[in-house]
Amino acid sequence: MAVLGGDFEIGGGRRQVVLAGVFVLAGIAIATLGEATQQRIAGMLRGSVLRPFVAMQEGLAQQRTRAGSVDQLRVRVDSLAAIVTTQSVLVEENETLRRLLTLSERLGPDFRSATALRPGTSGSESIFLLDVGTDDGVHVGAPIISPEGLVGKVQDAGASSSVGIDWTHPDFRASAMIPGADVYGIVENRRGAFREEDRLVLTGTAYNEVVLDGSDVVTSGLGGVYPRGIPIGTIDGVADSQGTWRKSYWLRPRVLPGSITHVLVAAAGAGGDAMSWPDDEDGGLEPDAVRDSSGSGPDGNGS
C-alpha cells in the first residue's frame, strides 16, 4: 500500500508547521468574516469552480420537470383556469370599488419561476440554490413558494443565482394567521432530536382562542416579508401553553422541503396579498379558506 505508507519526509520541518498554522488561521479568519464578504466569496466559487456541477444539476432538474406527467399539469392548468374565470368578475368589481373610494391600485407580488437545487454537502441541509438572481428582480428576503405553499425565503442573491433557506432553517420565521378565526401568531421552526422530527410551531396565539385541529394556517402579511394568504400548514395539536395567557400549536407543514424541485420566487412587491391559492388535487388550500381577517372573500384582496 504505497500510498498509505510510501516514501515521505517525516515531520516536514518548522516551515511546514508554520504553513499548516497559516491555513488553520485562514480557516478561522474566513469563519469570522462579515456575512456579506462570506457570501461574496461563496458566490465567486459557485460561479467559477463549482459552476459546472451546479449547471449539471440545473439541467437534470429541468429534464425531470419536463418529464413530469402531462395529465397532472393539465389538471393544474384546468384548476387555475377555473379560478381565473370565476375571479375575473371579482377583480373587476374590486377595481370599480377602489375607483369609487379613490384608492390607488393594489399591487401584488410578481413571481419568477425557478429551479431549486440541493447542494447535498455537509452543512447545507436547510439551503438550496436557485437559478434566478438580482438580474431577474429577486432580492434578499424574497419569499419562495411552491404550489403547496410557503417554502422559505431568499438568503443571498447574486446576479444570476441565489441561495434560499427552507422552513427547517433555524432562522425561519413567518407572521401567520388562521383565516376566519382571527388568530394571529408567529410560525417558527422547532428542531427535533432528528432532522426528520423537525416541525413547525405556531407561537404567540391568545390562550382563550379556540383553534381546531386541521385548521389552515396562512401567512398574515404582517411585517412585509411574506404576502398574505400563502398556506404554511395545518394545526396538529397543542404544543405547549404558557400560563393562562398564551398557547403554541404544532403545525403539519404543507411543503416537504426534500420534495422541492420547482419554486416561485417573489421578484418585487412582496407585501400585499397572495391571490387565491390553487385548489389542486395535491391538497391545495380551499379557495374559501384564503380569506383575510375582515372576511373579504376568496380573492383575498382584502379591499
Place this chain on the structure above:
Amino acid sequence: MVSLTFVVIAGLASLHFLLHVGFGLGRGAPDLLTIGLLLAAREMRIGWSAGLGFGFGILEDALSVLAFGANALTMSLVGMAGAATRELFVGDSWLFVVSYFFFGKWLRDFVHWVLMGEELRRPFTEQVLLQGLTGAAYAALAGVVVLVVTGFSSES
C-alpha cells in the same frame, strides 16, 4: 507515483461534487473529498496537506451559507492530522487502511459539528454518532474500493 496519486485525488474531488452537487445524491454518495484528502495527507507534508484541506473545505463552504468557514477549518485540521499520522503509523495492512479512513472521516464530522456552532448543529446523537459513524463506515468502504480500483493496494 506521486503524480498518479494527485490525478486520483483530483478525480475523487471532481467525482465528489459530481455526485453530491451534479446528481444531487447528498448522503447517498460517500464523502470522496475527505477520502481524497486522507489519501493526499499520506503523501504530502503537513503544511501542504492543511492547504489542500483548506481548498477542499472552502469549496464545500461555498455551497453552505449556514456556517461559512467551518468546512475549511475542519478540512485543514483533518489534513494536518492525516499528515501527522505518518509519524505515528506506517500502515500497510487492510486493518490500518480501514481504520484510517473510518476515524479520519469520523473526526471530520465531529470537528465540523463542533465548529458549526450551537444554533446550527443537529443533536450530537444524530449528527456525530448516528450519521457520523455510518458515514465513516461508508467512507472506509469507499476508500478501500478506491485503493483497489486504482491499484494502489497492490504496490506494497
